[in-house]
Amino acid sequence: MTSFTTKTGIILDIRIASVYDLTAIKKLNEKWTVASLDIVDKENGFLYCDSYNEVDLKKIIEAEEVAIATNNGQVIAYYINDNYSNLVTDYKDAIKKLKQEGTISPDLKVSLRTQIVVEKEFHRMGIPVAMLSFLKPLLKLKYDLLFSIGINENPKRIAHQKAGWEIIYENDFNYYCIYNLNPNE
């Protein structure tokens, strides 16, 4: 566990999620999931995908690859690295293709899917970067790269890039990005 003080002086705890956090993580995940892009308020971001079910979320959490940030004991953010759910099929296929065409070196170990959520009132406080810094030493033991697929219409795409994620492919609808866990190797 580590402590993180935001620019505005709020003290948060950042730690690896346990199964006791499952309900809170699930709630945050569902809160930001949209069924259609036809929504009015996009400015704070959204998740345009299926929500995690409890069984998958448990597997992901038990792999100890999820960081959460808490404020007064409440989960206010998560950084999910998902290599176990039923939602990674498209990600696996995309990575396979990127390796075949040489965009990603075939021998690199890639964590399949990253999803980041922060409660609205805690946005723009650098919490995603703080969670990633905490997770990095652990993830580096297993992976070379993190991978994510974003939707172009998400105005929070910029936050990914500011945090060091690199866009390696994009089309009219979405973009693929990677985070290099071992930039100097």
Ligand SMILES: CC(C)(COP(=O)(O)OP(=O)(O)OC[C@H]1O[C@@H](n2cnc3c(N)ncnc32)[C@H](O)[C@@H]1OP(=O)(O)O)[C@@H](O)C(=O)NCCC(=O)NCCS
């Ligand atoms: C995406 C999300 C995790 C980003 O977290 P955040 O707390 O909003 O943003 P950060 O503090 O990480 O922002 C880092 C930088 O990105 C840029 N940025 C973020 N939001 C921005 C905005 N609305 N306009 C312009 N720049 C922005 C800024 O440079 C910011 O640094 P600064 O605040 O010091 O200027 C958060 O907005 C969220 O949970 N949204 C809902 C779910 C979602 O869209 N998840 C992404 C799918 S993986």
